[in-house]
Amino acid sequence: MAEQQRNKWKQDPEAVRADILRVATDEFARAGLAGARMDEIAARTRTSKRMIYYYFGDKEGLYRAVLEQAYRGMRLGEQELALDSLPPEKALRALVIYSFDHHWENGDFIRLVMTENMHEGAYMEMSDEIRALNASAIDRVRQLYDRGRAGGVFRDGIDPLKLHWLISGLSFFYRSNSATFGLLFGQELFDEAGREAVRQEVVEAVMRYVLARSPGAERGAGEAPSSH
Amino acid sequence: MAEQQRNKWKQDPEAVRADILRVATDEFARAGLAGARMDEIAARTRTSKRMIYYYFGDKEGLYRAVLEQAYRGMRLGEQELALDSLPPEKALRALVIYSFDHHWENGDFIRLVMTENMHEGAYMEMSDEIRALNASAIDRVRQLYDRGRAGGVFRDGIDPLKLHWLISGLSFFYRSNSATFGLLFGQELFDEAGREAVRQEVVEAVMRYVLARSPGAERGAGEAPSSH
């Protein structure tokens, strides 16, 4: 504690870069591109402002790096999910629940995407990497849907892209607009209990959209015995 | 053209205020609170920068006025819709379609709400008027739902607030995230034809969420003869 290397410093470029990105992610997510302050980022970093410009060029370069890292982290997290081992209906439920929770837990990502949309996607457009990352997301939905349709449990005629849109949209909106919606219509949709209730309804909405037959009585406690 | 009143100006406070608000709405919607430039607003106004401060105090005061006007315009537009004269199912379809189109057409409103959410609703919180405006929106949904449930066409157990959330969420998200989503998954969801297709699916999703029985075959052209 008392004696860090005094007047001597070690070089560790990767750690410095990572440290800058960590702080910058927080600041850009908090304040957007225009609202973020380079001095503020520098102050909260272990290094100096000069380093930020050395590694990232300028403010926009830093923002782009932050955005890429955020998408990378988000999509990599999704890979954990093993859907193929579940029957289609259960897999879809799991996917929706995961999407909903994952978006909720990654507020920084949400706010960065909001910021990017305010800029009409201008910075995301420059990144080939981000587009590559997302191609797989839609594939997963397509596979799941095809599997369910083949088994007759999902109805025909659904566009997997729109299904993905539906799931992402509801998951994203719940978090992105929680401030204004909560203020206008009550915070009870956004506390712990409310969140679980909304999640359940999102699952319900998606399942009813996809299932060949509307889900049977889900009221009451246990599973309803179907035919065994 | 050649001879506006030279060196003579007329006083018209209301017109000046309205002119400032019009330009400011555009600028705040374009760039957000931090990104908007007072000089830019002033330049595009018929009046001067000093006038903005005279009427609205400071940048935040102007932003608050813009936000209030935007919500007012949005909610007032909704009053046109006469749902009571339609049977519940048709009324709900009309409501969803209206919501979807209305959000799409009001990009400035969407972007102002996005901006406000970036600020955690801090400015909306100061406005009693905005909250009052929105109370009626949820009432309309509640009445419609009650009517449909009474007739047995809507299922039991739906929270009107969550139904409103569902409709708003999908309508809002379609516009708010069109840039990033279109970039990642293709613009075809957002051109003229794509928009109509998505709208149809949003209606479909909401109806399946609400209806007591899943909607019959809607394929083919005209109305299916039901029982007459």
Added chain:
DNA sequence: GAAAAATTGTACTGTTCGGTTAAATTGATT
């Protein structure tokens, strides 16, 4: 171990930007 390349710290700069000063013009009041 000397030279070259990469990395870091300190101090500074030019500009942009929100906001203001001070005075002038206009319309209402008497």
Added chain:
DNA sequence: AATCAATTTAACCGAACAGTACAATTTTTC
């Protein structure tokens, strides 16, 4: 028509802010 408050103009200001100059220190190369 003199007076006064409301409204408008043009020029200006200080702080905040993105970005830089330049030297110092560390690591790599030969």
